[in-house]
Amino acid sequence: MRKRAAGTAAAAVAVVVAAIALPLFQPWRLVTDKVVDEALPGAVPISTTSSSARPPTISAGPQRPASRPAPQTRVLLTGQLISHEHRTSGTVAVLALPDGRRILRIENLDTSDGPDLKVWLSDAKVVAGKAGWHVFDDGRYRALGPLKGNHGNQNYPIPADVRLDDFRSAVIWCDRFNVSFGAAGLT
Numbered sequence: 001m002r003k004r005a006a007g008t009a010a011a012a013v014a015v016v017v018a019a020i021a022l023p024l025f026q027p028w029r030l031v032t033d034k035v036v037d038e039a040l041p042g043a044v045p046i047s048t049t050s051s052s053a054r055p056p057t058i059s060a061g062p063q064r065p066a067s068r069p070a071p072q073t074r075v076l077l078t079g080q081l082i083s084h085e086h087r088t089s090g091t092v093a094v095l096a097l098p099d100g101r102r103i104l105r106i107e108n109l110d111t112s113d114g115p116d117l118k119v120w121l122s123d124a125k126v127v128a129g130k131a132g133w134h135v136f137d138d139g140r141y142r143a144l145g146p147l148k149g150n151h152g153n154q155n156y157p158i159p160a161d162v163r164l165d166d167f168r169s170a171v172i173w174c175d176r177f178n179v180s181f182g183a184a185g186l187t
Contacts, residue, residue, distance in 0.1 A: 032113045036149030040105065041097055042073065071098035079170060079184030082126065084133045086112040088182025092170045094158065102158040104144055104170055110151055116176040117147035119156050121167040126185040133179050136171045147172055 077094040090109035096102050104119065120143050122136040144156040158164075164186075171183040 033151055034113060034149035036152040036154050038148075038153055038155050040073065040095075041101070041103060041155060042099070073097055076102070076164065077186040079126075079186045081106075081109070081111075081170075081172070081182045081184045082128055082132075083182050084130075084180040085174065085177075086114065086181045088112075088172060090182075092184040092186070094164060094170075094186065102160075102162075102164075104156040104158055106154045106156075106170075108152075109149075109154065111172060111181050113150045114174050114176075114181060116174060117150075117181065118173045118175055119144045119147055119154075120171040120173045121158070121162065122169045122171050122183075123167055124169055126169045126183045132183065136169065136173060136180055136183065137178060140166065141171070141173075142167065 074096040075093055076096055079092045081088050081090045081092060083089070088109075088111040090111075091107045093105045093107070094102060095105055104121070106119070120136060120141045122141040123139045124135045124141075126132060127135060142159075142162055144158065148154045167186065169183050169185050172181040173179075174181055
């Protein structure tokens with residue numbers, strides 16, 4: 001009778017621990033992936049589909065005098081993501097769009113999925129290894145939004161009131177566990 005009661009109590013404790021731990025840690029996120037492939041804002045996609053087997057014929061009309069060139073997207077800052085808590089790679093760029101908006105663009109992102117991941121700008125210097133995992137929330141940071149996917153190319157608007165000189169890094173931050181998955185120094 002005692003063994004049965006002890007077994008029942010152990011099973012009840014295991015159920016309670018699982019009911020608390022599973023939503024908190026979300027271990028299934030280690031094996032899930034979400035791919036996001038956003039175009040650069042303002043880029044005009046070029047269709048390459050055709051119903052004809054022959055290459056298209058392009059007719060050039062009379063040349064017009066060259067007008068002032070359209071404003072171009074400018075690269076303001078760049079960085080390479082390094083791994084922290086989870087293996088992370090990709091490139092980061094702060095871009096000034098022709099219309100005056102700024103975005104943080106992450107390209108070729110490859111990291112783990114995780115609970116409550118955010119994209120931040122931080123005033124902290126990127127430090128490799130475990131010493132760099134927790135530094136980004138020690139000073140000033142600005143959340144740009146939740147991470148849209150753990151693979152691919154993504155854009156995050158940077159509010160107009162953000163002074164880029166105040167920030168030194170871009171971070172993929174896990175708010176649930178207060179740890180960096182990966183970060184890039186911006187230069």
